[in-house]
Amino acid sequence: MNKRKFLARATAGLTTLAAASLLSFTALAADTIKIGTVAPKTGPLAGGSLVSQWPNVDLWVHEVNERGGLKMKEGQKKIELIAYDDKTNPTEHIKAVQRLATQDKVDFIIAPYGTGFNIAAAPIYSKYGYPQIAVTSVTDQIGELTERFPSLFFTLGDTTSFVAGLKDVLVKLKDSGEINNKIAMVNVADAFGIELADVARPLLQEAGFELVYDKSYPLGTPDLSPIIKGAKATEADSFIAWSYPPDTFGLTEQAVIENYDVKVFYTAVATAFPAYAGKFGSKIENVLGAGGVNPDTDEMKAYRARHEEVTGKAPDYWASANTYASLQILEAAIEGVGEVDREAVTNYIKSNTFDTIMGPINFDDQNSNRFWTVGQWQEGVFRGVVSSNIEGAVDVKLKDGWN
Amino acid sequence: MTGQGFKSLTLIGVLVIAAAFVPFVTNGYWLSIAVTAMMYIALATAWTLFSGPTHYISLATGAFFGIGGYLVATGMSDFDISFWVMAAIAPIVAVVLAALIGAATLRLSGIYFVIFTLGLAEMIRGLVSWVQNNFLGSRGLYVLTDFTEEHIYWMLLGIAATVYVIGWLIDRSKLGFAMKIIGNDEGVAKHLGINTARAKVILFMITGFFSALVGVIVAPRYSYIEPNLVFSPEISFMVVIMALLGGTQRLWGPIIGVIPFILIWETITVSFPNATTLYLGLSFLAIVYFLPNGVVGLIESLTKRGRAS
Known part of the structure; x- marks a missing residue:
């Protein structure tokens, strides 16, 4: 390429660029x-x-x-x-x-x-x-x-208040004799999931719980049935998953298939999404999750x-x-x-x-x-059950089957 | 040839000095584009060091880059080690890894190597998550330093210049000569008594070292490191596209590829924010189809034709 041609092309290129950057300046009212x-x-x-x-x-x-x-x-x-x-x-x-x-x-x-x-x-x-x-x-x-x-x-x-919120729910249920002190806990092996599980282990143990099942699964695991089957084989009344959106859906689906009979079922991120209720309908009645609102x-x-x-x-x-x-x-x-x-x-x-x-x-x-730190699906609405300084928390209900 | 070589080295020297003044002329948006461009120039030049002469398309950049970024973050966050100590350790880890990968795959023909590097970043991300999950725990990895964009820019410029000089020296060494023969015909190289595997592994290690160093320098810019973000396969592909656009027969090819690519990419991002991946794919096709030897190849064939007529 000779010099003049190169210059011509460079000029053309720069003009295009200038025109493009001008486009990004929309009306300067x-x-x-x-x-x-x-x-x-x-x-x-x-x-x-x-x-x-x-x-x-x-x-x-x-x-x-x-x-x-x-x-x-x-x-x-x-x-x-x-x-x-x-x-x-x-x-x-x-x-x-x-x-x-x-x-x-x-x-x-x-x-x-x-x-x-x-x-x-x-x-x-x-x-x-x-x-x-x-x-x-x-x-x-x-x-x-x-x-x-x-x-x-x-x-x-x-992070700590999220775990502490759920711990408070469990302690209250345990003290009133509604659940036993055994917990099955799983987490997605990725940043936020690892962090939450890490905070949860000592907090739950200090509160007198025993982690009878403590497993993790890699991000993007397509088949989560071994996780649910493993948890189901334990005596635990409570199941906690520090999960991301895809596995929140996957774990719930497996729990439905296995008819996993627990009193507390918690999944973390995306449990509060409308799509979650859209997919599972009434089956997720009394599922706990991260977040919550006072819809009233x-x-x-x-x-x-x-x-x-x-x-x-x-x-x-x-x-x-x-x-x-x-x-x-x-x-x-x-x-x-x-x-x-x-x-x-x-x-x-x-x-x-x-x-x-x-x-x-x-x-x-x-x-x-x-x-809000913890919410629960109750009659098609995900209501806050534990909050930091917000009124309107409702009482936690025990999970009763997947219907 | 020697005269030509020194001429290009001098030209690059002038360019480096000119580039060093960029932060004095601009800051903000254009500086952030310059930092991104400099990051890709360093990565693409390091990539060309190995893939240029051997013609092996390496998709390992993301893995090395991730090792640099991740080790700095975990060192500073989990073990309270200073940035500079981690900056020294991380590239060495990458070199050891490159040696292992090279020893395992570079004895075989190229295709095994390409397929292996394709999954490498993902494999290391999985390994890192496993270690975090079972031994370290994760508290969110923060890289909080007092570096500004200017500092990061100058450090990246320093790396890019160093890679170039090392490449220039290799080109004039026995190793460089061996690489040229290997690139043309590996069988011939073996018959000449060249230890082809060793030569390839050494070059791959140098590439790994500098790619990890770029990851180290960029980590403070991200501030918060998640394995997902630094071990992204996208970076490996971007580097390959930019290097191919520039042309891999010359070490300065990637520089010519990166700058227009970044500017075009930016224009696409601003004008068609919802279709950038589509354009990335189209540009990949266009480059391979219309510019098989990159811009450098185009320039050289045009000058040759110009001289002939």
């Missing part, structure tokens, strides 16, 4: 407020984020704009949403958040989906001063992380109805509500300050109490202690 968001639409975490994250972002933007926009000092401003897919890949995520901050120059960013992504993105939020109200991020390092990143907030609790408050009823109406699907019974609440907090803080001053908004979040669909939420050292 002064009366809108730009809000960015990055979360998986493809890849391993997409299944969860398309249930708990994206519909709530859409719902919130829809509602605010329907009201005429965010109330700022200079009048109402509609939200212009700029959304990117991170493909469940940290490198893509970091690039996308940088793009939002320095190219799209968005005014605020909605926190990412998933523990790893919230932590990987935290340095960027913190560098540009964006408040980051993390929801789907469960860690035992909240103290260290909030100290490091002064604009990072947590709302869904830490007026705010929650209204939220669930609007969610179905606007997005066409039901919210889950756990992180959906927290995600929407986090957006309400962001909204109230922006309106409270009345202008695009990110530092002021961050400080506003730190020092105020917010009315949300989950009731009043405030932050103590950037951490909200208002969340």
Whole structure:
């Protein structure tokens, strides 16, 4: 290739690029407020984020704009949403958040989906001063992380409280003589599953339980029947699985097939998904799982109805509500300050109490202690049975067959 | 030839110095693209070191990269070892692993090696999860350091430059000469008395060392490491695509491949956020079909034709 030809091609290439980057600058109307968001639409975490994250972002933007926009000092401003897919890949995520901050120059960013992504993105939020109200991020390092990143907030609790919530349920049942002290526990051999099982072992043993069955299975195991058969062969009245979405479904399916007769059946992530009830119907009556809501408050009823109406699907019974609440907090803080001053908004979040669909939420050292840890399917609704500082917990019922 | 070689080394030297100034010119978005590009330049150059002369498509990059990232994370989180100590240990572990894999598969013909590396990242991820599950427990692996994007960029640039210089030296050594013969005809190489297996294993170990080192440097950028994320097969394929786009006959080929690929990829991501995997597949097909020798091959055939006419 000669020099002139090369130059011509390089120019053509650069022109294309410039045109492409121009395309990303959509109408620069002064009366809108730009809000960015990055979360998986493809890849391993997409299944969860398309249930708990994206519909709530859409719902919130829809509602605010329907009201005429965010109330700022200079009048109402509609939200212009700029959304990117991170493909469940940290490198893509970091690039996308940088793009939002320095190219799209968005005014605020909605926190990412998933523990790893919230932590990987935290340095960027913190560098540009964006408040980051993390929801789907469960860690035992909240103290260290909030100290490091002064604009990072947590709302869904830490690992230990999840296990402690379930332990409290079991202790109460054991003390009233409804279950024996033997537990069959399994976990998916992957990050969060290992972490939860690790926290659970000493906690349950200290509470006087005996782990008569303690097994793990690799992520993506297609056949879980040996696990359920093994647990069934023990004397345990309680079955606990620190599971991920695919195996939550797989274990339940095997329990139905084997007619696994236990009094307590617990699976972790995705038990609160509407699809779980959709698949098993009445068979999962009294199954316990991670999360929960109080569906009986007026705010929650209204939220669930609007969610179905606007997005066409039901919210889950756990992180959906927290995600929407986090957006309400962001909204109230922006309106409270009345202008695009990110530092002021961050400080506003730190020092105020917010009315949300989950009731009043405030932050103590950037951490909200208002969340559900254990829920139970009761007559087609996944109700919270153990919470941290939320009213409306119902009594736990024993599982009675798989009908 | 020698004169040409030094000329290309000087050119690369100038490029490295120019690249070192990138963080002073820009930050934020373009710097984050530059960091990503530099990561792939280092990985693809290391890949070409082995796969260029041998013509073995190695899909082991993800495995080595993962070992680097994972060991740093587990060392810092589970054992409170400093980043720098882990940065020294992780590549050595990768070298030992490369030696074992190489010894087991490189004595056979290429196809066994390719198939083996295809499953390698997944196998190591499984192994790591098993160890975590049975011995270590997992508390979430955090790599919290004070490195900024600038620091990571410069470290990656340093690795890329080192890989290039090592490749340049190998090219001029007995080993490089042996590799060229092996690449052209392994049977002939054996008849000449070249220990082909040893030569291939040594080169594979060097590739493993630098791929793991890149994983080490990128770990602080991810901050939170899950085996799933660092042992991703995607990275192995991306590296192969970029290296093939550039062309593997020259060590500087990958540099020419990575930069346009990253920019095109970015444009696709922004414009068609819901169809990126489709475009990744299409670009793979297009490269193999239209540019079998990469951009470097295209440039060289064009210059040859230009000279002939």
